[in-house]
Amino acid sequence: MNTGMVERVAAIRERVAQACARAGRDPEAVALVAVSKKQPPDAIAEAAAAGLTVFGESRVQEAAQKIPQCPGRLEWHLIGHLQTNKVAGAVALFSTIHSVDSWRLLDAVERAAAAAGVRVRALIEVNVSGERSKFGLPPEEVPGVLERGAGLARVEVVGLMTVPPFEPDPERVRPFFAALREGRDRWARESGLALPELSMGMTGDFEVAIEEGATCVRIGTGIFGAREAIP
Numbered sequence: 001m002n003t004g005m006v007e008r009v010a011a012i013r014e015r016v017a018q019a020c021a022r023a024g025r026d027p028e029a030v031a032l033v034a035v036s037k038k039q040p041p042d043a044i045a046e047a048a049a050a051g052l053t054v055f056g057e058s059r060v061q062e063a064a065q066k067i068p069q070c071p072g073r074l075e076w077h078l079i080g081h082l083q084t085n086k087v088a089g090a091v092a093l094f095s096t097i098h099s100v101d102s103w104r105l106l107d108a109v110e111r112a113a114a115a116a117g118v119r120v121r122a123l124i125e126v127n128v129s130g131e132r133s134k135f136g137l138p139p140e141e142v143p144g145v146l147e148r149g150a151g152l153a154r155v156e157v158v159g160l161m162t163v164p165p166f167e168p169d170p171e172r173v174r175p176f177f178a179a180l181r182e183g184r185d186r187w188a189r190e191s192g193l194a195l196p197e198l199s200m201g202m203t204g205d206f207e208v209a210i211e212e213g214a215t216c217v218r219i220g221t222g223i224f225g226a227r228e229a230i231p
C-alpha cells in the first residue's frame with residue numbers, strides 16, 4: 001500500500017468535511033469522484049484500497065482498456081466529452097454520464113441503453129461562463145433538453161455538471177458554481193425533474209463548489225498526484 005495515497009485521500013476527505021461544515025451541509029451529501037484519466041490500473045487499485053469507490057474517466061476508449069484491469073467492484077462515471085458514435089461503449093462501461101451536452105446525444109444514449117438493456121444516469125453539462133473553448137449547453141438551451149429528457153425510459157436525468165474557466169484563485173469561479181445552482185433550482189421547478197445532483201468542483205476549486213452546493217466533486221491530481229502518460 002502506498003501511504004502517500006492514503007494520506008492524500010484522507011486530506012481531501014478532511015477538506016470536504018471542513019467545506020461542508022462551513023456551509024452547514026452533511027458531508028455524506030457530497031460524493032467524491034476520483035478522476036483516474038491517464039492513471040494506470042495500479043494507481044486506481046491503490047486508490048480503491050484507500051477506500052475510494054467511484055472513478056471518473058474522460059475517454060471511452062481509455063476506460064475500455066483500463067476497467068478490465070481494475071478491481072471489479074468499482075463504479076465508473078464518464079466525465080469527458082462524448083461523441084454520439086461512442087455511446088454504445090459508454091453505456092456498457094459507465095453507470096453515470098456527467099457530460100451530456102445536447103438533445104441529440106441524450107437521445108443517442110437512451111437508444112444505446114435500450115439496445116444494451118441497461119439504465120444510465122445522466123447529467124446535463126452546462127457552459128455557464130459562455131467561454132467558447134468549453135463544452136456544455138448554453139444555459140438558454142437547457143430547458144428544452146430537460147423537457148424532452150424527462151420522458152426517457154432508460155436514462156434518468158439526475159442533475160447538472162459544469163467546468164468553469166480555469167482561474168488560479170478559486171473565489172473567481174464561485175459565481176459560475178452559484179449560477180449552476182440557481183439554474184438548477186429554476187429548471188427543476190420548470191421541468192418537474194428533481195435534478196438533485198450538481199457535479200462541480202475539481203482539485204483547485206472543490207471547496208468553493210461545495211460551499212455553493214456541489215453534490216459531487218471530481219478530483220484527479222489531488223488524489224493521484226500529477227497525471228502520468230499511459231505507455
Ligand SMILES: *Cc1c(COP(=O)(O)O)cnc(C)c1O
Nearest residue numbers: 035079202203218219220221222
Ligand atoms: C481532469 C478533470 C477533472 C479533474 O481535474 P483535477 O484538476 O486533476 O482534479 C475534473 N473534471 C473534468 C471534467 C476533468 O476533465
